[in-house]
Amino acid sequence: MTLFQRPLLALLGVALLPAATFAQSVTASSAPPAKVVQWTHLDPDKDKVMGISTQRTYEELLKNRIPTPVIVAVIDAGVDTTHEDLKRVLWKNPGEIVGNGIDDDKNGYVDDVHGWNFLGNSKGQNIGVDLYEETRLVVRLKPLYEGKSRTAVPAAKRAEYDLYQKVKKEFAAKVKEENEQLMQLAPLAGQLEGINEQLKQVWSVEKVDTAILRRRPGADTNPRLLQLSTQLYDNLKAAGLPDLDAVIAQVKEGVTATKSHLDFSLNPDFKPRAIIGDDEDNTQDHNYGNPDITGPDALHGTHVAGIIAADRSNTIGIDGVAGPLVRIMGVRAVPDGDEHDKDVANAIRYAVDNGASIINMSFGKYYSPQRAAVDAAIRYAETKGVLLIHAAGNESKNIDAITHYPAPVPLTGAAYSNFITIGASGSTNDAQLTANFSNFGKRVDVFAPGVGIYSTMPGSKYGNESGTSMAAPTVAGMAAVLKSYFPQLTATDLKRIIRQSATPAHTKVPEPASKKNVDFTTLSSTGGVVNLYRAVQLATQQTAPKVGGAAGGQ
Incomplete structure (x- = not known):
């Protein structure tokens, strides 16, 4: 299920819509004549806003560094490939010829120029709405x-x-x-x-x-x-x-x-998977889908993609966190409803096999019947050095007590070294620092901006959305910056640096579940809000050549 949320309805005293809801909610406006100021890019010290210091980082720390190419996979509901602020930053499969109906690169997927869609069939038909788990x-x-x-x-x-x-x-x-x-x-x-x-x-x-x-x-x-x-x-x-x-x-x-949820997602007689015609129970099957990474409703994924890497080199719209050589690979696996474990596992493997270094996963659910397949895919990504970034969820729950899938800890074996879970924070260092809808707990690694986030929307439009769905790609963008400017960093390094550089805040905030005042640092394992400036400083220190080297010390 996608993780858009409707925090205003909660503030008005209206029962929250389920987290599976696609909240195509706020104003989608035509492209502004110039870049807009996004609060997430501002600096807590200089601007007194709880952003991640993006602008300051580029201006002070990265201006003399040379970036390298990085691919970020967005496993989501779809990405608008024609958006004016995204089309330049889309990944292009170098081994595939557009529209010739041939699997030119022999990767098992025909015409996967910008990615793959696991929610469709070879005739071009796509699933839009699916059942809840x-x-x-x-x-x-x-x-x-x-x-x-x-x-x-x-x-x-x-x-x-x-x-x-x-x-x-x-x-x-x-x-x-x-x-x-x-x-x-x-x-x-x-x-x-x-x-x-x-x-x-x-x-x-x-x-x-x-x-x-x-x-x-x-x-x-x-x-x-x-x-x-x-x-x-x-x-x-x-x-x-x-x-x-x-x-x-x-x-x-x-x-x-x-x-729609009553008519479809909660309707036992609704059978959307018939469109694909696969064996739902066979998690080894991956030969299905089509190259349409946009799908019938690309709002969520387009918003997520823009947060990560909207074109920083043009003069319109917004700036993503990452650039200039970061590219977005679209992998469609998340319907309006609950995603299938099989599709998630295949999406992760597709992204890894086709060169992604970072995977953003702004979705989740509370039942995972084929969890073993997803766990195996995460382990596979771990062996290939790929970092997975997952939204914590929007139900104000303690996910130490109630597992939110994909889970950050496997059923068996050691904890993942390449998996990081993100909660949503607000723009002010006060009682609203924690988004009232965000899940929390020690299984949440860090918090990141997730309230009123301005980003790309289908049709070359822009608008605000809120959710841990927005917080996760903020961190994915940070990870892409680190990987681009410090390519020697591993997935484990990226996770460690993002966690260590998060800024702890001992602000009193309402716990999302109980609404009792607690110290913000108790709501995650690091107690902090991510900060790109501090992360780049830390990466610089940890990748600097050792004076004297090993030989000099003998």
């Missing part, structure tokens, strides 16, 4: 265990019987939650539209944005206006949304998405 498990286990008592089940099958009882309850709870949410969201859109129109008339403005809400004309003599405008301003700022029009659009899209 809970739905798939109910479909598979219900015929085996429904109506049976535990004592009537063979001892060897009782663990699976217990799983069915648990999943059946969670499936029913999801259906109930989605129906309740639909009842909440539908009238909320109308209420917000009424408030929006009234405020537009009161203030004679075209948009009720943060600027007008901050000034609050006439509020000093109108207590109700003061209370409403203050609340709206605080909510918009916390959620990283520009105006009430964006909120209304988000709520309306939430209604559409919720209906």
